[in-house]
Amino acid sequence: MHETDIHDLSDDADYAAASKQFECLGGEVKGYWFRGSSSVTRSDSSKKSSSSDPEDAQIVYLKDNVTIHPTQYATERISGRLKLIKQGSSLYMTWIPYKGQSSNPRLSEKDKNLYTIRAVPFSDIQSIRRHTPTIGWQYVIVVLSSGLAFPPLYFYSGGVREFLATVKQHVLIVRSSEDANVFLVNNFQDPLQRTLSSLELPRSLANGTPSSSFRGSPSDNNNQERLDTVTTSEDNHSGSGQLNIRQRQKTHDPARDLSIQVLEKFSLVTRFARETTSQLFRDNLVDGHGHGQSQSQSQSQSQSQGERRRNNWASKDHQPLEMAPIDDPIVPKLVPVPSDPIEFDKLSLVWGKPRQHPLGVEEWSSFLDYEGRIMDPDALKKRIFYGGVEHNLRKEVWAFLLGYYSYDSTYAERQYVVSVKTAEYMTIKNQWQSISPEQAKRFTKFRERRGLIEKDVVRTDRSLSFYEGDDNPNVRLLHDILLTYSFYNFDLGYCQGMSDLLSPILFIMQDESEAFWCFVSLMERLGPNFNRDQNGMHSQLFALSKLVELLDSPLHNYFKQNDCLNYFFCFRWILIQFKRQVEFEYDKTLRLWEVLWTHYLSEHLHLYVCIAILKRHRGKIMGEEMDFDTLLKFINELSGQIELDPVLRDAEALCVCAGENGAASIPPGTPPALPIPEASIYQQQDDEVL
Amino acid sequence: MSYAYLFKYIIIGDTGVGKSCLLLQFTDKRFQPVHDLTIGVEFGARMITIDNKPIKLQIWDTAGQESFRSITRSYYRGAAGALLVYDITRETFNHLASWLEDARQHANANMTIMLIGNKCDLAHRRAVSTEEGEQFAKEHGLIFMEASAKTAQNVEEAFINTAGTIYKKIQDGVFDSYGIKVGYGGIPGPSGGRDGSTSQGGGCCN
Numbered sequence: 001m002h003e004t005d006i007h008d009l010s011d012d013a014d015y016a017a018a019s020k021q022f023e024c025l026g027g028e029v030k031g032y033w034f035r036g037s038s039s040v041t042r043s044d045s046s047k048k049s050s051s052s053d054p055e056d057a058q059i060v061y062l063k064d065n066v067t068i069h070p071t072q073y074a075t076e077r078i079s080g081r082l083k084l085i086k087q088g089s090s091l092y093m094t095w096i097p098y099k100g101q102s103s104n105p106r107l108s109e110k111d112k113n114l115y116t117i118r119a120v121p122f123s124d125i126q127s128i129r130r131h132t133p134t135i136g137w138q139y140v141i142v143v144l145s146s147g148l149a150f151p152p153l154y155f156y157s158g159g160v161r162e163f164l165a166t167v168k169q170h171v172l173i174v175r176s177s178e179d180a181n182v183f184l185v186n187n188f189q190d191p192l193q194r195t196l197s198s199l200e201l202p203r204s205l206a207n208g209t210p211s212s213s214f215r216g217s218p219s220d221n222n223n224q225e226r227l228d229t230v231t232t233s234e235d236n237h238s239g240s241g242q243l244n245i246r247q248r249q250k251t252h253d254p255a256r257d258l259s260i261q262v263l264e265k266f267s268l269v270t271r272f273a274r275e276t277t278s279q280l281f282r283d284n285l286v287d288g289h290g291h292g293q294s295q296s297q298s299q300s301q302s303q304s305q306g307e308r309r310r311n312n313w314a315s316k317d318h319q320p321l322e323m324a325p326i327d328d329p330i331v332p333k334l335v336p337v338p339s340d341p342i343e344f345d346k347l348s349l350v351w352g353k354p355r356q357h358p359l360g361v362e363e364w365s366s367f368l369d370y371e372g373r374i375m376d377p378d379a380l381k382k383r384i385f386y387g388g389v390e391h392n393l394r395k396e397v398w399a400f401l402l403g404y405y406s407y408d409s410t411y412a413e414r415q416y417v418v419s420v421k422t423a424e425y426m427t428i429k430n431q432w433q434s435i436s437p438e439q440a441k442r443f444t445k446f447r448e449r450r451g452l453i454e455k456d457v458v459r460t461d462r463s464l465s466f467y468e469g470d471d472n473p474n475v476r477l478l479h480d481i482l483l484t485y486s487f488y489n490f491d492l493g494y495c496q497g498m499s500d501l502l503s504p505i506l507f508i509m510q511d512e513s514e515a516f517w518c519f520v521s522l523m524e525r526l527g528p529n530f531n532r533d534q535n536g537m538h539s540q541l542f543a544l545s546k547l548v549e550l551l552d553s554p555l556h557n558y559f560k561q562n563d564c565l566n567y568f569f570c571f572r573w574i575l576i577q578f579k580r581q582v583e584f585e586y587d588k589t590l591r592l593w594e595v596l597w598t599h600y601l602s603e604h605l606h607l608y609v610c611i612a613i614l615k616r617h618r619g620k621i622m623g624e625e626m627d628f629d630t631l632l633k634f635i636n637e638l639s640g641q642i643e644l645d646p647v648l649r650d651a652e653a654l655c656v657c658a659g660e661n662g663a664a665s666i667p668p669g670t671p672p673a674l675p676i677p678e679a680s681i682y683q684q685q686d687d688e689v690l
Numbered sequence: 691m692s693y694a695y696l697f698k699y700i701i702i703g704d705t706g707v708g709k710s711c712l713l714l715q716f717t718d719k720r721f722q723p724v725h726d727l728t729i730g731v732e733f734g735a736r737m738i739t740i741d742n743k744p745i746k747l748q749i750w751d752t753a754g755q756e757s758f759r760s761i762t763r764s765y766y767r768g769a770a771g772a773l774l775v776y777d778i779t780r781e782t783f784n785h786l787a788s789w790l791e792d793a794r795q796h797a798n799a800n801m802t803i804m805l806i807g808n809k810c811d812l813a814h815r816r817a818v819s820t821e822e823g824e825q826f827a828k829e830h831g832l833i834f835m836e837a838s839a840k841t842a843q844n845v846e847e848a849f850i851n852t853a854g855t856i857y858k859k860i861q862d863g864v865f866d867s868y869g870i871k872v873g874y875g876g877i878p879g880p881s882g883g884r885d886g887s888t889s890q891g892g893g894c895c896n
Contacts, residue, residue, distance in 0.1 A: 452755075455706040459727040496705065496755040497729055532757055568764050572730040580726065629698070629768060633733050 057087040061166040065156035066095060067137075068115055069660050078115060082153060084166055091122040091170045093142070095153065117150055122171045122185055130160055130181045133550075136664030140164075152660050337622040338554035340615065353652065355645045356387035358591075364393055372411035374400065378600075380407075385600035388591040394508045401597040402505075403521040404514065418514065425513040429484045449494050453482045460499040464586065466507050477506055481516045488520065495530035498523075500576040504590055525672035529575055536671040540574050541567040544607050546665035551611060551654055558622050562631075569628075569635040570610050577606060588644045595648060596672075602655050603673045604666050612650035613642060694743040697856055698750065698768050699849070700797075702789050703775035704782040705754030708808040711839035712775065713751045716849050721840045728753045731765055738850055740857045747853060759792065766797035770865075771804065771852040776823075778807045778836065779815040783822065790830055800864050804852045807836040810843065 061084035069077050080097035095117040126145045131152070132138050138160040143149040155163070164183060167173055176182035367380050374380055380400075389397045399405040404421075405414050432446065440447055457478040461467045467474050478499060486494045502519050509515040528536025544567050549556040559565050572580070577596065579589045596606050614621070617634070626634060655662060669675050701709045710728055715721055717734040734749040750769070752762045766772075772793050776782040786805070793803060805827045807818060820836055827834030833851060837844035859865055 452705065456727050459725060461726070462724045495757050496727060496753060499727070500729070530757065534757055534760060566764065568730075568761055571761055576729060580729070628764075632731065632765075636731070636733060 057085040057092070060084050060086045060091075060170065061163060063155065063157065063159045063163065066159075067154045067156050068151040069154065069663060077154075079156065080116075082163070084163070084170070085119070086170055091167070092119045093117060093122065093125070094119050095150075115151060120144070122167070125185045127176070127185060128164065128167070128173075128183045129179075130164065130183070131661065132160075132181075133661055133664055136661075139660070154660075154664075335623055335625060337619050340552060340554070340618065353386060353649070355649060356383075358388045358390045359383055359393060359397070360390050361393060364389075364397070372414065373409065374407040377407040381598035381600045385595055385598045388594050391587075391590075394590065394594070395510065398505070398508055398594065398597075399514065399518060401594060402518040403524070404518045421517050422513040425484065425516050428488050429480065431487045432483055449486050450483060452496075453479055453486070453494055453499070456496060456499045457482065461503045461507075461586075464503075464507070467503065474506065477512050477515070478502060481506065481512060481519060484516060485519060485523070489523065489527070492523070492527055492530060497575045498530060500579050501526065504579070504586070504593065508590065525674060526577075528671050528675065537571065537575060539667055539670040540604075540607065541570065543604065543666040543670050544570060544574075544610055547607055547654075547658060547662055548611055548614070550661055550665055551658055552615060552618065555614065555618050555622065562625075562627055564628050564631055569632045570614075572636075573610055573613075574606065578609065592644055592648070599672075601652060602663070604670065605651055605655055606672075607666070608651035608655040608658070608662075609647060611654055612647045613638070615650065615654075616647070692744065693737060693746040695857070695860070696746045696748060697770040697853055698748050699771045699773060699852070700750045700752060700765055700769045701773045701775060702752055702762065702793065703754055703773075703806075704777070704780075704785050704789075707754065707775045707777040707780070707782050708839045709754065709773075709775050710751050712773070712806070712808060712837065712845060712848070713749055715839045715842050715845045717749070719842070721842070723840075730758070730761065736849075738853055740850070740854055743857075745853055745857070747849065749849075763792060763796045766793065766801075769797050769801055770856045771802045772797065773804050773806055773848065773852065774832070775806045775808050776818070777809050778818045778823075779809055779812050780817060783818045783826075786826060790832075800859060802852055802855045802859065803830075803832045804848055805830075805832040805834045806848055807834075808839060810836040811838040811841045 061082075063082045065079050066082040067077050067079040078097045080095050082095045083093070085092045085094060095115075097116060120142075124144055125142055127143045129141045129143065130138065131140070137154045137156055138158070139152040139154040140160060140163065141149055141152050164173075167183075167185075171185055173183045173185050176184055363383075367374055367376065367383075369375050377400075384397070384401070399414075400407060405417065409417065432450075435443065435446060440450075457475050460475075460478060462475075467478075481502060482494055482498060485498070486492075501522060502515065505518050505522070506512075506515040509518055523530075526536070528534075528539075530536070545556070545559070545565055548559070559567075577589075578592055592609075596609075599605075602608065617638075620626075621631060621634070624630075658665070666673075701713060703709055705727075710725060710732065711721060711723070713732070713734045714725070717736045728751060730753060732751040734751060736747050736749075738745050738747060750765050752758075752765055774786065774789055774793065776786055790803070793801065805823065807820070807823045823836065824834055826832075833855065835844050835848050835851070837848050839845060
């Protein structure tokens, strides 16, 4: 992906064995690689090293393709070179982004400079947290003594282990007793405690949590046990079974989990996370009381009732120490349900901002300059994300959201676009209109498509007044647009579900050509859902399973044990974007769509919407031990039970919480992300599903 | 609502042949030409009586379009009966073989399959003769019937005859305790006694 002048030879044993000494080549040194305790050097006199290296310094570690993800967009990632530099007795870390490699014009050099790490001494570093997601790249988060942290550094070419090993050679680090993946630098206190206190979290959050584990209380048996088994040996690096168990245990301590989330959120020094986190620390007045009670209650519950369940849950994956307070009191519980590992209720309060009123005409005009350009598209998208758009504005605003109008176009330019595009539409439409009956007889594909479309448009939203009644001209328009689209994109053609996506667009645009082109834009993103092999659907369902694994491992394990990992029960949600009155009212569908189309926070918010809905019913799903059939039927019948605003708020919370881990769970090019033209460097490990 | 057995049915066939209308006619005794097209699957249920025993039919009405086949295949698991529907006025008859192949591959081998030539009220537009339907059913060991979701002709019979055949198979001991979703006594077991059925269930959705 990123071409470099250096080849990573860290896995080349011969090469590694060839050199066993550090070499100090000062400014001429270009690359060192380490393997275990040996070091490898390569000099490259043709290039000068980065000017940011301290003079007379020794580069003890260098790794290319270490990347940060400022946003969730694959195109906005910034790759660079990570170095550890030894000068005297001090160790420094630098990360310098590559120059001029970005394919994305939105990423200016200024943006890159914002993230550059220039010679940070390890005396300023408090801890390093290593992450090994089950999918995606390993990354580390470096937390400074100040409590601030650098954005996660993703090691695209591996090398986290060598990085930590090298640090260990030069600086005193110990593995945290709290978390085997946290390495404390010059510091034996609990990093979480220090970080949290330095962040000045609202007291209610810290005090209300019943477990003292992150304060390291000796009365906490679990904690004591963990302290006993702590090891700083690097042999345990990549997660032995024991480590995994310990980590899993940790994920069931909600207090600690929340604090970890907070810690990590704070580290996301990105455009949006920065404001989100500061918002959190200012506004968060979470009531932490009562949690301890429910925990101890459910603990005894689990002891009396949990045996059967315990056998069903893979014991290493799930420690039935605590059961969730019943999240839906109406539902009779047949079996105890493992608690939501990220304390969903609180999470939503912390992270999901209150929804706002829809964008109105007056406010809308404040986004436009005197010639009609959108001055700050990102601000507009954010505004729509949190409130949607008033109905009478939708025709205009949707054209932007869908990409029919460009944000920097003027009123006049848009008028011109409309006229040109209308003519173009008529040309394409004429292609099938000019097919004579005689020609159609010899054109099976055309007849089949036309037949399918004819059958489907009369079965699409006919209960809406806009489409109801015999010979409704709008039904005819649906037909014409879909048939025209199947000529515009002959390879994709027509597939069921398209009429469901087009119907609201035509309803809003009220114009055949504009509806067509808006639909075309939407299909640029959602087209893979309708491929014959439905690869777009499969990649989304795959990503969904990965996200649930990340955000609710007990639910994931439940699905796994009940053969539900294909997530087919979410198929309709995703294919037609929660449309159908079954899921949301029509007007709510329009609201949801415009929120999703902002792609604010994530292009894949819809997946978090799925999880938000599933999480609302997780107690029932697991408590009643639903199998695949029952679950499918249950999901199908969630008619009218889904309130849009709370679900959106939950989805936002989940998305923020998942952060980079979440983004890394979604393969690049997964709809509605635009397809990636070049081959991806993403390492997909689809060993479990689909 | 207690019942002696719960039979899972799956309705399959090309898009637009009238699968959802047959279901609606059977469960609600009405014909609704204007309804949403089926994405994924819809469910219907009705109690019937066979041999004085109450039997609940849980009916899965699937989407017919080719692209959805991979999803549809995951629905066969545990089905005791299938209604394979074609439209006597259209070319859909030609696709029966591929539907049958799917059913054979992904459902229990003992699943009862009823072939239904729907829209027999439109005799003037008939493109498939009754004999052709009969012939196909005979060749492939299916029960056959022409029906009309619009006039309700043979709709009851189609669903109930299928149940009768399934019931007889149970009496004859053809069905094991697994592979077919047969519920007892009113509480459909969460896992329906499907334990160990993987060898029969096909590997469609693991």
